[in-house]
Amino acid sequence: MNAQDHVIMTYLIECEGDPLAYATKIASDQSTGTFVDLPGETPELKARVAARVLEVREISPIARASIPQTAGGGPYRRAEADIAFPMEAIGDDLAALMTITVGGVFSIRGFTGIRVLRMQLPYGFGAAYPGPQFGINGTRQLTGVENRPIIGTIIKPALGLRPQETAEMVKELIASGVDFIKDDEKLCGPPYSSLEDRVAAIMPLIKDHEQRTGKKVMYAFNISHVDPDVMMRNHDVVATAGGNAAVININSIGQGSFLFLRKRSRLALHAHRNGWDILTRHPGLGMNFSVYQQYWRLLGVDQFQINGIGSKYWEPDDSFIQSFHDLALPLQAEKQSPMPVVCSGQWGGQAPETYRRTGRTLDLLYLCGGGVVSHPGGPGAGVKAVRQAWEAAQEGIELDVYARSHPELKQALEKFGRPS
Amino acid sequence: MNAQDHVIMTYLIECEGDPLAYATKIASDQSTGTFVDLPGETPELKARVAARVLEVREISPIARASIPQTAGGGPYRRAEADIAFPMEAIGDDLAALMTITVGGVFSIRGFTGIRVLRMQLPYGFGAAYPGPQFGINGTRQLTGVENRPIIGTIIKPALGLRPQETAEMVKELIASGVDFIKDDEKLCGPPYSSLEDRVAAIMPLIKDHEQRTGKKVMYAFNISHVDPDVMMRNHDVVATAGGNAAVININSIGQGSFLFLRKRSRLALHAHRNGWDILTRHPGLGMNFSVYQQYWRLLGVDQFQINGIGSKYWEPDDSFIQSFHDLALPLQAEKQSPMPVVCSGQWGGQAPETYRRTGRTLDLLYLCGGGVVSHPGGPGAGVKAVRQAWEAAQEGIELDVYARSHPELKQALEKFGRPS
Numbered sequence: 028m029n030a031q032d033h034v035i036m037t038y039l040i041e042c043e044g045d046p047l048a049y050a051t052k053i054a055s056d057q058s059t060g061t062f063v064d065l066p067g068e069t070p071e072l073k074a075r076v077a078a079r080v081l082e083v084r085e086i087s088p089i090a091r092a093s094i095p096q097t098a099g100g101g102p103y104r105r106a107e108a109d110i111a112f113p114m115e116a117i118g119d120d121l122a123a124l125m126t127i128t129v130g131g132v133f134s135i136r137g138f139t140g141i142r143v144l145r146m147q148l149p150y151g152f153g154a155a156y157p158g159p160q161f162g163i164n165g166t167r168q169l170t171g172v173e174n175r176p177i178i179g180t181i182i183k184p185a186l187g188l189r190p191q192e193t194a195e196m197v198k199e200l201i202a203s204g205v206d207f208i209k210d211d212e213k214l215c216g217p218p219y220s221s222l223e224d225r226v227a228a229i230m231p232l233i234k235d236h237e238q239r240t241g242k243k244v245m246y247a248f249n250i251s252h253v254d255p256d257v258m259m260r261n262h263d264v265v266a267t268a269g270g271n272a273a274v275i276n277i278n279s280i281g282q283g284s285f286l287f288l289r290k291r292s293r294l295a296l297h298a299h300r301n302g303w304d305i306l307t308r309h310p311g312l313g314m315n316f317s318v319y320q321q322y323w324r325l326l327g328v329d330q331f332q333i334n335g336i337g338s339k340y341w342e343p344d345d346s347f348i349q350s351f352h353d354l355a356l357p358l359q360a361e362k363q364s365p366m367p368v369v370c371s372g373q374w375g376g377q378a379p380e381t382y383r384r385t386g387r388t389l390d391l392l393y394l395c396g397g398g399v400v401s402h403p404g405g406p407g408a409g410v411k412a413v414r415q416a417w418e419a420a421q422e423g424i425e426l427d428v429y430a431r432s433h434p435e436l437k438q439a440l441e442k443f444g445r446p447s
Numbered sequence: 448m449n450a451q452d453h454v455i456m457t458y459l460i461e462c463e464g465d466p467l468a469y470a471t472k473i474a475s476d477q478s479t480g481t482f483v484d485l486p487g488e489t490p491e492l493k494a495r496v497a498a499r500v501l502e503v504r505e506i507s508p509i510a511r512a513s514i515p516q517t518a519g520g521g522p523y524r525r526a527e528a529d530i531a532f533p534m535e536a537i538g539d540d541l542a543a544l545m546t547i548t549v550g551g552v553f554s555i556r557g558f559t560g561i562r563v564l565r566m567q568l569p570y571g572f573g574a575a576y577p578g579p580q581f582g583i584n585g586t587r588q589l590t591g592v593e594n595r596p597i598i599g600t601i602i603k604p605a606l607g608l609r610p611q612e613t614a615e616m617v618k619e620l621i622a623s624g625v626d627f628i629k630d631d632e633k634l635c636g637p638p639y640s641s642l643e644d645r646v647a648a649i650m651p652l653i654k655d656h657e658q659r660t661g662k663k664v665m666y667a668f669n670i671s672h673v674d675p676d677v678m679m680r681n682h683d684v685v686a687t688a689g690g691n692a693a694v695i696n697i698n699s700i701g702q703g704s705f706l707f708l709r710k711r712s713r714l715a716l717h718a719h720r721n722g723w724d725i726l727t728r729h730p731g732l733g734m735n736f737s738v739y740q741q742y743w744r745l746l747g748v749d750q751f752q753i754n755g756i757g758s759k760y761w762e763p764d765d766s767f768i769q770s771f772h773d774l775a776l777p778l779q780a781e782k783q784s785p786m787p788v789v790c791s792g793q794w795g796g797q798a799p800e801t802y803r804r805t806g807r808t809l810d811l812l813y814l815c816g817g818g819v820v821s822h823p824g825g826p827g828a829g830v831k832a833v834r835q836a837w838e839a840a841q842e843g844i845e846l847d848v849y850a851r852s853h854p855e856l857k858q859a860l861e862k863f864g865r866p867s
Contacts, residue, residue, distance in 0.1 A: 281704055
C-alpha cells in the first residue's frame with residue numbers, strides 16, 4: 028500500500044467480541060461490500076478501491092459500555108484501528124470523504140462505542156479547497172494589532188437589543204479600546220434587529236472611530252442563514268457598508284454552504300461551532316476535534332472558536348489545549364493558519380495559564396463577553412483588565428502582584444475570582 | 448404565553464442535581480443570559496425574547512450516567528423539560544432555530560445526558576421553505592407505479608465498477624422489471640467513474656427501455672459534492688440527459704447546500720442520511736428523528752431513507768417504525784409528504800411485518816441492494832421475489848405458503864432466511 032494514495036483513519040472501537048472483526052467490517056461496509064457476497068466484488072476491483080485494515084491495537088477493556096442499552100454484560104474490548112481508504116474511491120470531494128470514512132461507520136451494528144480519533148490525509152489533498160482567506164496574518168492586518176492577543180468582546184444580552192440599543196453599546200465598547208466585537212451566535216437576524224438595520228446603526232460608529240483615531244475595530248456581524256443565497260446577500264450588506272468580518276454558525280448551515288460563501292467572500296469568517304459538542308462530548312462516541320477541524324480549515328475558516336481555560340461549558344481544559352495545538356498543525360495542502368479564538372467565560376484571569384499551555388504564543392483572539400461587559404468599572408475597565416492580565420502573563424508576573432499597580436485588573440479579580 | 452408565537456422544545460435532561468435548574472439554565476443560556484448578570488438584561492427585554500421553562504416532568508432516575516466519565520456516583524435524575532422559545536428571537540431561519548434550540552444546548556456544563564426529544568413549531572412556520580417538489584405523488588407519477596410499493600435496487604459492489612461495467616449491470620436490472628435504481632451513497636464521482644461518464648453510459652439504456660416498453664426506470668445518480676456549485680453542475684448533467692432523480696448525502700453536504708440545490712432542482716431528491724446515527728444512536732444523547740426530519744422535509748427531501756425491519760444496521764425495528772410514522776405526520780406548513788424509503792438488508796422477507804406495522808400502506812419505496820443483486824436466480828428473479836413478498840403481505844398470506852406457488856420467493860427464502 029502506498030500511503031500517498033490513501034487516507035488513513037484511526038477509530039476507537041468498543042465492542043463485545045473481537046475488535047479486529049469490527050475493523051474488518053468497517054473496511055468492507057465502507058468500500059465494496061454489503062451484507063451478502065456479491066458477484067461483481069472481484070479481486071481486481073478490490074485491489075483498486077477496497078479499504079484495508081492496517082493495524083488493530085487493543086487497549087484496556089472497560090467495564091461499562093458507552094452505549095449500555097444495547098449491550099450485554101461486559102467487560103467491553105477496545106482497540107484503536109487504523110484503516111486505509113484508497114483516494115481512488117474518494118476523489119477530492121470532502122463530502123465523499125465524510126460519507127466514506129465517517130458517515131456510514133456509525134451505522135454498523137454491534138459497536139458499544141465508536142469514535143473517529145485521527146485522520147491522516149495524503150500529501151497534497153485539499154489543494155482544490157480555498158483554506159483561510161485572512162487567518163492569523165489577515166486578522167492582524169485588518170485589526171492593526173501586533174505583539175499581543177487581539178482582544179474581543181460580544182454584544183450582551185445576546186438577544187433582545189434593538190439596533191439602536193446595540194449601537195449604544197457598540198459606542199461604549201469602541202471607546203473601551205477593544206479590537207474586535209461580535210454579534211452573539213444566537214442573533215441571526217430576527218424581526219426586531221434585521222442585519223440591514225444593525226449594519227446601518229453600527230458601521231458609521233466603526234468608521235467614525237477609524238477616521239478620528241486610525242484604529243478600525245473589527246465587527247463580526249452574524250450573517251448566518253440556512254439559505255446560502257440569503258447569506259450571500261447578508262455578506263454583501265456588510266461588505267458594502269465597509270465591514271470586514273462575519274460570524275458563521277458553521278454546523279447550522281453546513282459545509283457546502285460555508286464553501287459557497289467562502290468562494291465569494293471578502294470578509295474574515297469567524298466560525299462558531301455550536302452543535303459540535305454533540306459530536307465530541309462522549310469520549311467513546313463521535314469524533315475528535317483534530318478530524319473535524321481539518322474539514323473546516325480546508326473550507327476556509329479564518330477565525331475558529333475553540334473555548335478556553337476554565338470555560339463556562341462542559342469542555343475540560345485539556346481538550347481546549349489539544350484543540351489549540353490541532354489548529355496549529357499544518358494541513359497536507361499549503362494553507363495559512365486560522366486564528367484561534369479563545370472564548371467562553373473568559374475575563375483575563377485565565378491569561379497566564381492560556382499563555383503557558385499554548386506554547387507562549389500571542390497569536391490568538393481572546394474573546395470575553397460577560398467578562399468585559401460586566402466589569403464593575405464598565406467595558407472600558409474590562410478591556411484594560413484583560414490587557415493587563417495578558418501583560419502579566421507575558422512578563423511572568425502573578426496576577427495578584429500585577430493587580431497591585433493595575434486597579435482594573437484588581438477589580439476583575441475581585442469580581443470574577445480566579446479559576447480553580 | 449401564546450403558543451402560536453413560540454417553538455416548544457422537549458429535552459431529556461439527565462444530571463446530578465436538580466433537573467429544573469438545568470432546564471432553567473437552557474432557557475437562560477440559549478436566549479438572553481450568560482455566566483454573569485448583565486446590565487442590559489431588563490424585564491422588558493426578557494418579556495420579548497427570553498425562553499421560558501413550561502414544565503419539567505421527572506422520570507425514573509438511572510444508575511449509570513450516559514456520559515459516565517464526567518459523573519460522580521449516581522443515581523442520575525432524569526426529566527423531560529418543555530421549553531418555549533419566542534419566534535421573535537428566531538425569525539424564520541432554520542439555522543437560527545438550530546443554533547438556539549439545539550446547538551448551544553449541548554455545550555452546557557453538568558449534564559450527564561441531554562437529548563432533544565420533540566420540536567413543536569408554531570402553525571405556519573416553514574412557509575418560506577420549499578418542501579418536497581415530488582414526494583410520494585411525484586415519485587409515483589415519474590415511475591408510473593400505482594397500488595404497490597415502488598421496488599428499488601442499488602448498484603453493487605458500491606465502489607469500483609467503471610461506467611461501462613455499471614451500465615452492464617443497469618441493463619440487467621432494467622430487464623428485471625425494477626422500478627428504481629440508485630448509485631450507492633459512497634459513489635460520489637471518483638476518478639474511475641465520473642458522473643458525466645456514468646450518465647452517458649446509463650441514460651441511453653433507460654431511455655431505450657422507455658421507448659420500447661413505456662416504462663421509465665427512475666435512476667438516482669449520486670450528485671453529492673461538498674461544493675454546491677459542482678453539485679448544481681452535476682444536477683444539470685443528469686437533468687439534461689433526461690434523468691429524473693439524484694442521491695444526496697444530506698449530512699455530508701449540510702442543510703444550506705441542500706436548500707441551494709432544492710431551489711434550483713428539476714430532479715427528485717433522494718436523501719441518504721449517513722452520519723445521522725452519530726446524532727441518535729445513544730438514547731441519552733443527541734436528537735430524535737422526529738426533530739431532525741422536520742428540518743429536511745421543510746428543505747425539500749423527496750425520498751427519505753429510513754432503514755427497515757431487520758435492517759443490517761444497529762437501528763432497532765421500533766425506531767424504524769417510529770421514523771416511518773414521523774414522516775407521515777403533517778408539518779406546520781402545508782407541504783406534501785416525502786416518500787419513505789425502506790432499506791438496509793431488505794430482500795422481501797420483511798414485507799409482511801413492514802406492511803402490518805406501518806399501517807398497511809403501500810406508499811413506500813422498498814429498496815433492496817444485495818437482496819436483489821445476490822438472488823440465486825439473478826436480479827430479475829430477485830425483483831420478482833420482492834414483488835411476490837409484497838403480494839403475499841397485502842393478501843395476508845404467509846410467505847412460506849405463497850412461496851409454494853412462487854419459485855423466486857421460495858429461492859429468496861432459502862437464501863436469505865427469515866428475519867427472527
